[in-house]
Amino acid sequence: MPVVVSVGRSGTTLLRLMLDAHPELSVPGETGFLLPVFDAERAGVRLDAAGFADLVTSFHTWPDLATDTEAFVAAVHRLDPFTVTAGTREFYRRYAAGRGKSRWGDKTPVYGQFVPDLLRVLPEAHVVHLVRDGRDVALSLRSTWFSPAEDVAVLARVWADQIRTTRQQAASLRCYTEVRYEDLLAEPEATLRRICAAVELDFDPLMLDYHRDATDRLSEMQDRVLPDGVGLVTQQQRLHNHRYTSTPPDQSRAGRWRTEMSAAEQDAFVAEAGDLLGDLGYGA
Secondary structure (H helix, E strand, O other): OOEEEEOOOOOOHHHHHHHHOOOOEEEEOOOOOHHHHHHHHHOOOOOOOHHHHHHHHHOOOOHOOOOOHHHHHHHHOOOOOOOOHHHHHHHHHHHHHHHOEEEEEEEOOOHHHHHHHHHOOOOEEEEEEOOOOHHHHHHOOOOOOOOOOOOOHHHHHHHHHHHHHHHHHHOOOOEEEEHHHHHHHHOOHHHHHHHHOOOOOOHHHHHOOOOOHHHHOOOOOOEEEOOOOOOEEEHHHHOOOOOHHHOOOHHHHOOOOHHOOHHHHHHHHHHHHHHHHHHHHOOO
């Protein structure tokens, strides 16, 4: 089961749509509902079917997941015996079946910060870590409503900390594959073949035509209330963040920082995370 993780704005929606275009594989939008499940388990709470179903269907991503709530809850209650693993698989199975697919994956960037928890719930998960030049990530991230900051130095620390955490938790595991966004743009077929081999899935050329159905697939996104419970991000605003996924890979999306980031900001980023840029082959 491929689970795509990353720092936000690293190209995971593009990779999600590519994987989802495979005739056998279905990948929903960001789930995230495993985060409160992880919290409950770490707190020693033993979730039953009702508690699990409530956490999942009340999570703020649920409206995006195109799944009938009553039918899902009823299916979870029918599981005998119920386990968190069985309940989680029930969601993915139902989502994939609704699109005529036999296999499924996930694309939730933040799960890369909780790899041991993820593998405890879904031992079949294969972590696909998508990395992107942090300077381009900073440019893309700071223009969004969910950016942790606008200051480049802060964004550099966030970028580096999250990548290092994922690597520390997963790099020694067999179920880990690291790919670069820039390679996905420049050599999409070769990069997808590598991912497919890692998750034991035959490559299909339809994956390269992901953009034909991108608009339809992303239409599952709904308006979203901000964490403050007051602000609202509309569907149109959210779709705007992913507007480039409806066209073939565009290599001009890589290296924007060279012309769009000031020299002072470039220096600030390198001062915070230059060593990791070098490790990833981006140069400082």
